[in-house]
Amino acid sequence: QLQASGGGLVQAGDSLRLSCAASELTISNYAMGWFRQAPGKEREFVAAISRMGLDTYYEDSVKGRFAIARDNAENTVYLQLNNLKSQDTAVYYCAASGTTAQYMGHLTQYINFWGQGTQVTVSS
Numbered sequence: 552q553l554q555a556s557g558g559g560l561v562q563a564g565d566s567l568r569l570s571c572a573a574s575e576l577t578i579s580n581y582a583m584g585w586f587r588q589a590p591g592k593e594r595e596f597v598a599a600i601s602r603m604g605l606d607t608y609y610e611d612s613v614k615g616r617f618a619i620a621r622d623n624a625e626n627t628v629y630l631q632l633n634n635l636k637s638q639d640t641a642v643y644y645c646a647a648s649g650t651t652a653q654y655m656g657h658l659t660q661y662i663n664f665w666g667q668g669t670q671v672t673v674s675s
Contacts (some may be wrong), residue, residue: 552575552576553571553572553666555571555604556569556570557570558672559671559672560671561635561674562674563637563674566631566634567631568582568629568631568632569629571583571585571645571666572631573626573628577626578627579603580602581649581664582601582648583647584596584599584646585599585644586623586643588641588642588668588669589640592621594660595610597609597671598619599652601652605625606652606653607619608652608653608655613639614657616633618630629644631672636650636675640672641671645670
């Protein structure tokens with residue numbers, strides 16, 4: 552129900568735009584977010600956006616480089632990744648949560664839907 556796309560192999564300093572298209576669910580009913588999982592590491596929170604897109608939240612290491620956005624009319628969420636670093640290499644997952652965006656990174660038990668992930672690889 553959540554289809555992530557846009558990943559790829561890029562060089563350090565490059566940019567990517569990830570998309571997460573929803574089907575069979577209306578994203579305006581949910582806070583939306585992105586998580587990532589690097590090889591051998593736990594899945595971690597990256598960014599979240601409130602239902603109407605008025606509030607955004609970011610993990611500290613991506614602040615100022617990544618930007619989350621949503622288009623409720625298109626039922627799609629985006630993650631713009633700028634100035635990519637090798638430590639950004641991971642599988643990126645989108646998620647829909649019934650909790651508020653502010654707590655999405657901490658209350659993962661309230662995530663209702665996960666996307667299938669898209670690989671981002673940054674070479675240095």
